[in-house]
Amino acid sequence: MYHKTWQYRVFTVFNNIGMALIAVLCVIPLVHVLAVSLSAKSAADANLVTFWPIEFTLESYKKTMNNPLFLTSLWNSVLRTVVGTALTLLLAFLAAYPLSKENSAFRGRTIYAWVFVFTMIFNGGLVPFYVVIQNLGLMNTFWVLVLPGAVNVWLTILLLNFFRGVPKELEEAALIDGAGHLRTLFVIYLPISLPAIATLAVFSMVGHWNSWFDGLLYIHTPSKYPLATYLQTVIVQRDISSMSISPEDLQLMSQMTVTSAQIIIGALPILLVYPFLQKYFVKGLVLGSVKE
Amino acid sequence: MELEPALESKPATGQALPRKTARHYLRKTWIFHLMILPSLIFLIIFNYIPMAGIVMSFQDFKPWLGILGSDWIGLDNYRFLFERKDSLQVIWNTLLIAGLKIIFNLLVPFTFAIFLNEIRILVFKRIVQTFVYLPHFLSWVILGGILLDILSTDGGIVNRMLAALGLPQVFFLGNGNWFRVTVIVSDVWKEFGFGTIVFLAALANINPTLYEAAEVDGASRFKQTIYITIPAMIPIAIVVGTLSLGNILNAGFDQIFNLYNPLVYEKGDIIDTFVYRVGILSGEFGFGTAIGLFKSVVSMILICLSYYIAYRWANYRIF
Numbered sequence: 001m002y003h004k005t006w007q008y009r010v011f012t013v014f015n016n017i018g019m020a021l022i023a024v025l026c027v028i029p030l031v032h033v034l035a036v037s038l039s040a041k042s043a044a045d046a047n048l049v050t051f052w053p054i055e056f057t058l059e060s061y062k063k064t065m066n067n068p069l070f071l072t073s074l075w076n077s078v079l080r081t082v083v084g085t086a087l088t089l090l091l092a093f094l095a096a097y098p099l100s101k102e103n104s105a106f107r108g109r110t111i112y113a114w115v116f117v118f119t120m121i122f123n124g125g126l127v128p129f130y131v132v133i134q135n136l137g138l139m140n141t142f143w144v145l146v147l148p149g150a151v152n153v154w155l156t157i158l159l160l161n162f163f164r165g166v167p168k169e170l171e172e173a174a175l176i177d178g179a180g181h182l183r184t185l186f187v188i189y190l191p192i193s194l195p196a197i198a199t200l201a202v203f204s205m206v207g208h209w210n211s212w213f214d215g216l217l218y219i220h221t222p223s224k225y226p227l228a229t230y231l232q233t234v235i236v237q238r239d240i241s242s243m244s245i246s247p248e249d250l251q252l253m254s255q256m257t258v259t260s261a262q263i264i265i266g267a268l269p270i271l272l273v274y275p276f277l278q279k280y281f282v283k284g285l286v287l288g289s290v291k292e
Numbered sequence: 293m294e295l296e297p298a299l300e301s302k303p304a305t306g307q308a309l310p311r312k313t314a315r316h317y318l319r320k321t322w323i324f325h326l327m328i329l330p331s332l333i334f335l336i337i338f339n340y341i342p343m344a345g346i347v348m349s350f351q352d353f354k355p356w357l358g359i360l361g362s363d364w365i366g367l368d369n370y371r372f373l374f375e376r377k378d379s380l381q382v383i384w385n386t387l388l389i390a391g392l393k394i395i396f397n398l399l400v401p402f403t404f405a406i407f408l409n410e411i412r413i414l415v416f417k418r419i420v421q422t423f424v425y426l427p428h429f430l431s432w433v434i435l436g437g438i439l440l441d442i443l444s445t446d447g448g449i450v451n452r453m454l455a456a457l458g459l460p461q462v463f464f465l466g467n468g469n470w471f472r473v474t475v476i477v478s479d480v481w482k483e484f485g486f487g488t489i490v491f492l493a494a495l496a497n498i499n500p501t502l503y504e505a506a507e508v509d510g511a512s513r514f515k516q517t518i519y520i521t522i523p524a525m526i527p528i529a530i531v532v533g534t535l536s537l538g539n540i541l542n543a544g545f546d547q548i549f550n551l552y553n554p555l556v557y558e559k560g561d562i563i564d565t566f567v568y569r570v571g572i573l574s575g576e577f578g579f580g581t582a583i584g585l586f587k588s589v590v591s592m593i594l595i596c597l598s599y600y601i602a603y604r605w606a607n608y609r610i611f
Contacts, residue, residue, distance in 0.1 A: 125584020
């Protein structure tokens with residue numbers, strides 16, 4: 001038995017230590033930012049903080065929560081996440097059902113499927129997209145954050161693959177009992193596919209919460225920014241020229257502890273749904289899989 | 293629906309069966325079309341109309357003149373693409389950064405999965421997995437903010453540690469070569485954990501009797517890894533590697549955009565960031581469209597090719 005050889009025992013010890021170090025390496029930057037956000041301003045400015053807060057205080061979080069621009073962008077993010085996810089789920093749910101049918105039951109399915117898939121492999125690029133958004137009059141509106149990405153082909157395919165696994169007998173029984181397809185979808189398929197839909201919802205929510213470029217590109221009024229765009233502008237670009245704010249606020253926002261607090265709050269929702277994510281994303285990965 | 297009157301007017305005899313089927317068919321499936329319709333409208337507006345916008349790449353497009361009013365300049369934009377020094381540099385940067393990312397994002401998860409698989413304490417294994425998957429879900433805005441902070445030369449924690457070890461300060465984000473290294477390392481750091489999932493699945497599928505037989509023959513764990521584990525993982529590694537070919541022009545817009553600055557444009561600028569700066573910020577719409585189209589076409593060819601290969605060799609399918 002190789003488990004009992006001394007070489008393997010030595011290897012196991014080093015392997016476990018190495019794995020632990022790598023695991024820590026993956027979260028340590030976040031821990032550092034958390035420590036800074038909970039430290040006193042003077043300690044943070046003097047670069048004394050490492051991985052544990054110095055002179056623990058919640059001051060930076062209070063300051064962040066009193067910043068009206070931060071709060072409006074937080075609200076915008078919540079709104080886009082809820083509205084955007086609801087719309088994406090509805091569209092995917094409706095489209096996945098007919099697309100999951102056999103070709104014999106729904107002629108034209110293949111054509112539709114290609115219309116969907118083609119958008120995954122080819123796109124017109126950023127500039128034409130920008131011009132289209134301009135001409136649609138969506139510039140600087142809330143809807144520009146929700147409508148362009150409303151159809152998520154990847155999630156639709158995930159749901160489609162799930163629908164394929166639903167026993168045919170259920171659908172046949174419903175149809176024989178006189179239910180139409182729409183009714184079958186909502187009465188039979190909806191309850192069965194709730195776990196799958198929850199998975200899609202989590203994926204879609206994370207996508208919306210993290211998405212920042214659309215806000216930067218199409219929205220010019222900082223009070224309409226989603227949180228990710230706000231963070232991008234204030235923390236990453238450090239460009240606050242577009243925001244009309246007082247010098248005191250400016251000084252406040254650029255404090256290291258406050259910046260860190262904003263990063264932590266921005267990451268918090270993802271950290272909260274992370275246990276659910278971890279449970280489900282493996283299912284998402286089997287989207288394209290080696291089939292018999 | 294248009295078909296019906298025409299069919300109706302024909303004599304019933306002989307034609308009865310197809311007519312009945314067509315009507316019957318429509319009555320059964322109109323609801324399917326209706327269910328797809330909302331998604332289809334969105335796809336047409338936000339995906340297919342922009343595709344039509346690629347005609348702008350043959351124009352000296354001016355937003356106030358529109359597509360109909362702008363001057364047609366033939367292939368000039370494409371000629372610029374291969375003549376302008378900055379665009380050639382950008383294409384090279386993209387290929388280099390994306391290529392290295394593809395290689396390391398294949399090798400590191402592959403190796404990590406093998407070592408992770410040797411952990412026998414399940415709780416510990418699960419904790420390690422939880423930690424290494426996490427960065428994948430954080431956006432580059434958050435990670436960009438964190439990296440700018442910890443890599444700063446003005447008291448960033450990484451440079452503080454280097455100083456403690458007696459090493460010189462490093463301008464991670466201010467020096468072109470270091471910028472490339474930082475971009476690749478931080479991308480691998482963010483994604484390697486997530487990349488191991490698929491390899492762990494392959495490891496779980498290895499038939500245990502293979503190991504038992506090797507055990508009987510007296511093979512050490514190292515030999516078992518070389519002759520059983522690694523060969524079993526090679527096919528899935530080939531699939532993953534092939535499918536990532538489509539990303540050879542995707543060097544990671546979100547990451548670069550959140551980390552770069554004018555100091556490193558020469559070595560760190562990639563196609564996507566270049567399109568944004570030239571096409572949107574400087575208003576060279578036609579040129580921006582041309583670069584974007586170049587990228588889309590090359591990517592599409594590679595995606596189709598790689599899926600074809602993965603399908604033929606490994607029977608990989610999306611649906």
